[in-house]
Amino acid sequence: MQNRFDRKIIIGLILATTLPFLLLFINLSEVLPITNSGDFWAKFVFITANVSGLIGTILLVWSFLLGIRSLVLLITPDLIWVLKVHKWIGKYGLLLVFVHPILEMIYYLEGIDWLFVPNLSTETQVYITVGRFAFILFLVIYLTSAVLRSRLKYRPWLYIHYLSYPMLFLTFLHANSIGTYLNKYLGLKTLWFALLFLFQILVIYRIVEWAGWLKPKYKVISKSKPTENIVILVFQPAGRSIKAIPGQFIFMQIKHFGESHPFSVMEFDENTGQITIGIKTTGIFTKKMEYLDIGSRVMFSGPFGIFTREAHNDKPKVLIAGGIGITPFVDVINKFCNDQTILLYSNKLSSQILFHDKFKTLMGLNYTAFVTQEEGVNKSNIVYHRIDKDILLRLIGGQKLANNYQYFLCGSPDFITSMVDILKSNKVNTSQIYTEKFSY
Numbered sequence: 001m002q003n004r005f006d007r008k009i010i011i012g013l014i015l016a017t018t019l020p021f022l023l024l025f026i027n028l029s030e031v032l033p034i035t036n037s038g039d040f041w042a043k044f045v046f047i048t049a050n051v052s053g054l055i056g057t058i059l060l061v062w063s064f065l066l067g068i069r070s071l072v073l074l075i076t077p078d079l080i081w082v083l084k085v086h087k088w089i090g091k092y093g094l095l096l097v098f099v100h101p102i103l104e105m106i107y108y109l110e111g112i113d114w115l116f117v118p119n120l121s122t123e124t125q126v127y128i129t130v131g132r133f134a135f136i137l138f139l140v141i142y143l144t145s146a147v148l149r150s151r152l153k154y155r156p157w158l159y160i161h162y163l164s165y166p167m168l169f170l171t172f173l174h175a176n177s178i179g180t181y182l183n184k185y186l187g188l189k190t191l192w193f194a195l196l197f198l199f200q201i202l203v204i205y206r207i208v209e210w211a212g213w214l215k216p217k218y219k220v221i222s223k224s225k226p227t228e229n230i231v232i233l234v235f236q237p238a239g240r241s242i243k244a245i246p247g248q249f250i251f252m253q254i255k256h257f258g259e260s261h262p263f264s265v266m267e268f269d270e271n272t273g274q275i276t277i278g279i280k281t282t283g284i285f286t287k288k289m290e291y292l293d294i295g296s297r298v299m300f301s302g303p304f305g306i307f308t309r310e311a312h313n314d315k316p317k318v319l320i321a322g323g324i325g326i327t328p329f330v331d332v333i334n335k336f337c338n339d340q341t342i343l344l345y346s347n348k349l350s351s352q353i354l355f356h357d358k359f360k361t362l363m364g365l366n367y368t369a370f371v372t373q374e375e376g377v378n379k380s381n382i383v384y385h386r387i388d389k390d391i392l393l394r395l396i397g398g399q400k401l402a403n404n405y406q407y408f409l410c411g412s413p414d415f416i417t418s419m420v421d422i423l424k425s426n427k428v429n430t431s432q433i434y435t436e437k438f439s440y
């Protein structure tokens with residue numbers, strides 16, 4: 001319920017800071033630098049160009065703000081939802097940014113080359129050219145993020161995404177100097193200066209954050225390697241600490257000005273503040289976890305996420321994990337498991353199953369491990385098969401009981417998609433299904 005309110009605040013703020021610009025349409029004739037006041041369409045194009053530029057810039061600022069995790073955390077821990085809004089604005093809201101230069105081009109009866117070819121002949125042209133550079137950067141960011149994202153690797157995409165910083169700065173500079181409305185209305189000009197100031201402060205804040213100086217520090221106090229490619233690390237706060245509820249995740253940074261990566265808090269000890277994390281060490285960053293020794297220091301930020309919040313009670317629940325997707329469920333099981341808690345845990349190989357004995361002891365026959373790429377004889381807690389529609393129904397006690405449970409799914413995007421399909425084919429209401437993908 002709380003997060004619905006958080007969401008309303010964010011949506012409300014976005015609307016409250018963009019919609020008022022539509023009022024600029026009221027005063028059509030006053031702002032126009034032309035005399036042919038009878039030409040409604042010319043006016044309309046001109047004003048739409050300007051208003052779309054203003055709203056587009058505010059949406060760019062929102063995109064920027066929603067990308068700052070620590071700032072978002074002041075309003076909501078629901079980072080996954082915020083990132084969805086960030087993506088939505090990026091994909092659809094920012095179409096307005098295209099409208100601005102295209103309508104300007106139409107208004108001034110220019111050709112398409114006008115959008116891109118620099119012209120430094122007058123001061124006004126210099127500032128229009130600043131806008132051209134901002135537009136070219138915007139095109140690159142838009143194409144790589146909204147159109148080609150799934151075809152690009154994560155890091156090239158991320159580095160291109162950082163171009164949004166110079167792009168936003170150039171956008172402010174462009175509008176500040178030649179924006180028709182900004183030069184007409186003092187209030188608007190003041191707002192623009194305030195936004196530019198805020199932007200500069202936040203860029204400095206981002207750099208300080210990237211340095212890791214503001215983040216809580218932790219040190220490794222225990223390390224184990226239960227299976228190949230999995231490492232379990234226990235961290236002790238070395239100063240300020242983070243309090244996580246089951247299912248939440250933190251971002252970990254291992255060096256100043258280094259990358260930050262999300263990991264679910266597998267266990268949180270309220271007395272000591274210790275945080276346990278289980279990591280599959282198969283990528284560029286996660287492989288480095290293998291080399292963290294006892295005493296190594298890292299920086300955390302968070303806690304983020306609201307996944308499993310609806311499981312923090314004694315109601316019937318089914319937890320479905322794929323591979324390392326077991327991590328957010330460990331503390332849910334530690335703290336909220338009862339005889340109506342069912343765990344289905346799928347791995348390719350039996351050697352990859354984590355905490356098998358612990359789950360057997362705690363959950364008995366309510367726990368089943370699935371092994372999908374190995375032959376074997378089924379036992380009470382191990383099935384050598386994929387999770388499928390029939391097996392799921394059998395484990396929850398039949399179709400009639402399907403909607404008695406809440407379902408929590410965690411793993412790779414493909415795993416989640418196939419599990420959601422299975423649940424839907426068992427006529428489970430989508431409102432009963434909660435998911436966390438280990439990717440975004």
Ligand SMILES: Cc1cc2nc3c(=O)[nH]c(=O)nc-3n(C[C@H](O)[C@H](O)[C@H](O)COP(=O)(O)OP(=O)(O)OC[C@H]3O[C@@H](n4cnc5c(N)ncnc54)[C@H](O)[C@@H]3O)c2cc1C
Nearest residue numbers: 154260261262263264278279280283284285286327438439
């Ligand atoms: C909410 C959440 C919780 C997670 N919890 C765990 C966990 O408990 N244990 C675990 O082993 N893994 C977890 N992951 C996955 C883990 O964050 C990625 O596997 C890791 O960041 C990959 O980085 P890499 O450089 O090792 O791999 P790479 O091979 O370089 O990247 C593999 C993929 O991981 C994703 N990725 C890479 N860097 C980032 C980043 N900085 N932020 C977000 N995604 C990124 C991209 O989709 C990329 O294509 C979680 C992911 C999310 C989103």
